[in-house]
Amino acid sequence: EAGVAQSPRYKIIEKRQSVAFWCNPISGHATLYWYQQILGQGPKLLIQFQNNGVVDDSQLPKDRFSAERLKGVDSTLKIQPAKLEDSAVYLCASSPSLGNEQFFGPGTRLTVL
């Protein structure tokens, strides 16, 4: 069974630029999560989708971050414009349904200069 795929693995941009991350969950998983993991901290949930609907985006900085999950499969997370404090690893996870174990992708390491 293929795991959660994310791309790119690494991205370096300058502040005020835009960036997008892509996630392909495990086939058949209805729930998809985006986390932000700042160095030295645990992952923090940004947004959660159930199929293509948003379940929880209370910690998503909506003035600069956006996410979508078209057709209930792949998802993209965008930052526009980026700030220095956005430097982090962005993790995507999926689970078969709400409340079940989450399976994590390898993450995208973003550096904002």
Place this chain on the structure above:
Amino acid sequence: AQSVTQPDIHITVSEGASLELRCNYSYGATPYLFWYVQSPGQGLQLLLKYFSGDTLVQGIKGFEAEFKRSQSSFNLRKPSVHWSDAAEYFCAVGAVLTGGGNKLTFGTGTQLKVEL
């Protein structure tokens, strides 16, 4: 709101020695509890989980954890550590949200170093 405390930022043990990583949680109802491991450049891998039932949970790679409601703890243990266990370990509490959805709250992690 739920929270997780991992009081040890770094722990060093000798290969073959026993290990215990501490985790304390705060949550108003019966929690779902997890331990994940993260190797450098990798995503998080689930070691074990507690949803209900037996309070001693067995996981992968020889790890186990014990849920103690009276102490609000979910400590991770391994009787004999291998050099390949060096990684960062995260405890997490999961909560089902009103109106649907669930939410994982992670601790800040414990970095494990294994001395040969």
